[in-house]
Amino acid sequence: MRASLIPLLIAVAIPAGAQQRHNSNAPIDFGADHIELQDRANRAVLSGSVSVKQAEMTLNAARMTVAYTxxxxxxxxxxxxxxxxxxxxxxxxxxxxRGQYAIYDLNRRVITMLGAVTLTQGSNTVNGGRLTINLDTGRAVIDGSSVAGSSGAAGGGTTQSRGGRVTGTFSVPNRN
Known part of the structure; x- marks a missing residue:
């Protein structure tokens, strides 16, 4: 019974169509403390308070590798x-x-996040080991796959997938 409820609960937290389609053709603006261009390898390595913005989406990390064709x-x-x-x-x-790692595949228009992942929408929160976001459909799928380690800020608590489970909290409407 419990296993059959998980997809239903995730659908409640992240309703299909709630997202507007992401413009993955928009320019990518970035900022970082340091950038290393590796032209022969067709990549750039950004480090130190990395911030990347594309359309209405922002990605922040300590380090990022940008691969180009x-x-x-x-x-x-x-x-x-x-x-x-x-x-x-x-x-x-x-x-x-939020998570430890993320891969944004611009050709597939998919973001995959790994390691102590937390997805928050309004007052709803879902935790797991891996999150996949399809930017064309707005569909987010979270599962209990895990990456060793944990993440969290000092005093902010640590979220970690245990035993391959997805956990979360969903708000309910006030029914007074």
Whole structure:
């Protein structure tokens, strides 16, 4: 009985269609304390308070590797993937996701977050080991797959998937 409720509960927390479609063709603006360009490898490594913004989405992390295809369009290299680590936070207009690692595959328009993942939407919170967000549909799926370790800020508590389970809290309407 419990296993059959999990997809239903996640659907309540993250209703389909609640998200507007993300513009993955929008330019990517970034800021970091340090950047290392590795042209022969078609990548750039950003470190120190990394912040990346695309349309209405912001991704923050301690470190990020930006992979590009080698193709240049309009004088700009074409970014294909962002790999982030260290206190990763992804913010969208009505959602915030946190984890240890994130991969943003721009070609597939999918963000995958790993390690002590927390997804918050309003007063609803879901915790697990892995989160996949499809930016075209707005569908977010969280499961109990786990990455060793934990994350958290001093005094902010630590969230960690235990035993491959998804946990959370859902708000209910006041029925007075």
């Amino acid at each position: 080698g193709q240049v369009v309009g004088g700009n290299p074409q970014v294909s993937r962002l790999d982030a680590s260290g206190g990763v936070t992804v913010r969208r207009p009505d959602q915030t996701a």
